Amino acid sequence: MVGVTEPVLLGIVIATALAFDFTNGFHDTGNAMATSIATRALKPKQAVILSAVLNMVGAFLSLTVAATIATGIVDAEIVTLEVVLAGLAGGIVWNLITWLFGIPSSSSHALVGGVVGAVLAAAGTSGVLWSGLTAKVLIPALVAPVVAIIVASVGTSLVTRLTKDVPEKDNDRMFRWGQIGSASLVSLAHGTNDAQKSMGIILLALIAAGAVPADSSVPFWVIVSCALAMALGTYMGGWRVIRTLGKGLVELSSRQGMAAETSSAAVILLSSHFGYSLSTTHVATGSILGSGVGMKGASVRWGVAGRMFAAWLITVPSAALVGAICYWIDSAFGGGTLGSYVVFGILLAVSAAIYIASRRKPVNHSNVNDEWDPVQDSEAYIAESVSVHRPEKMRVKRKELKRSKRRAAKREAEELARLEREAQLEAERASHESLETEDQPAPRKGEGR
Amino acid sequence: MNEFIEWGALANVLIVGTLVGAGLPALFALGVRILAAPGARDDAGEVSTVRLVGAWACFAIVIAAVIGAIYFLASGGH
Structure with missing residues (x-):
């Protein structure tokens, strides 16, 4: 040049x-x-x-x-x-x-x-x-x-x-x-x-x-x-x-x-x-x-x-x-x-x-599509409830769906157990109450405070 | 027209952009719907000719828009 x-x-x-x-x-x-x-x-x-x-x-x-x-x-x-x-x-x-x-x-x-x-x-x-x-x-x-x-x-x-x-x-x-x-x-x-x-x-x-x-x-x-x-x-x-x-x-x-x-x-x-x-x-x-x-x-x-x-x-x-x-x-x-x-x-x-x-933290073609963050609880619950009740509203990976169904089943079992316990307590209380009503007017116990 | 924002150009971009940028995907979606909506296939599992023509008419407009865009780029993009 x-x-x-x-x-x-x-x-x-x-x-x-x-x-x-x-x-x-x-x-x-x-x-x-x-x-x-x-x-x-x-x-x-x-x-x-x-x-x-x-x-x-x-x-x-x-x-x-x-x-x-x-x-x-x-x-x-x-x-x-x-x-x-x-x-x-x-x-x-x-x-x-x-x-x-x-x-x-x-x-x-x-x-x-x-x-x-x-x-x-x-x-x-x-x-x-x-x-x-x-x-x-x-x-x-x-x-x-x-x-x-x-x-x-x-x-x-x-x-x-x-x-x-x-x-x-x-x-x-x-x-x-x-x-x-x-x-x-x-x-x-x-x-x-x-x-x-x-x-x-x-x-x-x-x-x-x-x-x-x-x-x-x-x-x-x-x-x-x-x-x-x-x-x-x-x-x-x-x-x-x-x-x-x-x-x-x-x-x-x-x-x-x-x-x-x-x-x-x-x-x-x-x-x-x-x-x-x-x-x-x-x-x-x-x-x-x-x-x-x-x-x-x-x-x-x-x-x-x-x-x-x-x-x-x-x-x-x-x-x-x-x-x-x-x-x-x-x-x-x-x-x-x-x-x-x-x-x-x-x-x-x-x-x-x-x-x-x-x-130090490479990102390449093999991990570019990994999940963005470990699923947070709040998000997981919303996703779960939407996917269970209105599946057409949301695409969920099959794995996630299975997991959420498992979670739902577990919660249901817990809920059932809780209800049972409550029913038991209720029954106990009822029996107590029936005893109490014989002694005194129980419903007024909390009044006058 | 303001010194800092060219309102005219911006309004053009927004309005035409919405028409084209949202209209073309909607047209494509219409084509997909015509082809694959529930009931699109008859008992033999075939899609009727009317539906095929309708869907490809939608796709053709989209393809024409893409070709137009390439022509626009090739001619300098202005």
Whole structure:
């Protein structure tokens, strides 16, 4: 490459952008596939392979690349390669931290946060367009789940009403197909939108370094490497996030899964059509919550959802903090090549540390569908009573049903014993009373107090 | 239109989103119901032609919507 001003810096930025692309795929597999995995429409491995392939296809599908990063959110003139690098590092670190805790959080918000932090460190508060940040990032983060909850709950309630007297077996068989179709659409949309962000960043870096002319389109190797990085990330599967989305929020049936996934696809595509882009993650999470709200007898773990909302609110500030720190480190080493080496090294070290921390309690394709928590008593009793009295209202695993029947039988026996004891006591008391009434007016014993 | 929330776009997303995002699953569910509701099968265990046509009409609309969505993505997603 002739005329490249800072080849090493450029190389590092490209590597980091691909790494971000990888974490993006990795982190967002769950948005599309968590419901299909949870309802066993697809085996976990099949699901991530399907999603990876569709993400890759999606990356090639459309090449209208927004060659801009955080337009309207930060002052475009300040975005240098160092800022982009620090921003990417912030995005990657936040993605990995939220993955470690199994929290689905928006990858694009993490990237925006990282860049905002780096710009703050580079140019102070004047470099950030605060109203743009509020209108394009912070408020949509609050709006997206609400919209998705509404759409998915309406959809779920319609679906469950329409199919309530259809045999469970037929429902599962057919809705699984619907679910796979809608989940595939979400994967495809993710590939189209998110791979292009990384392509845009790499193109920007290439232009900034003078490697390609300013009006260049995306070089083919950039498309291929971005598509591959995202597909690989998707295939690795952020199992922790998948587990939270599929099992943590709502116990999903295939009807709910289908309604949730269709609602996600519709809201994501329509929001980008109407120019009011909502985060895929926020929409997917909201849809899953909505599918719990819309179905009678389903329960939503609002505690888990609350933790997620909290994470979304701190995504931008936290990623910004990491981005700013990276930028400071970079400039402390004089910026340019040396600083970038240091930032890259630190990024590798932090990623390795997070990976090691994750090995302590690994979540993978084999245990992703395990029960979320040991069944609590209150929940068990409600499930038991519903499944015993109105079995059509609730799907219960056969094992659970047997267990609950055993419990019910045991309780019945206890109740019987208690009744017997009481009857005995009653009889005794009656005999006493009959004795007492002979001596004195017993019913008035307690009076006059 | 407010400085912070684009109410117009948001209302569009919500209304059309509900129509499409809830309507398509409902249509699919209707198809499932036509095919598999109690009484859908006659004494020989066959589903009647009328029901088959009705159900596949529902599914066809859903499939058309999916193809439309793919076309939308391929044309740039805007």
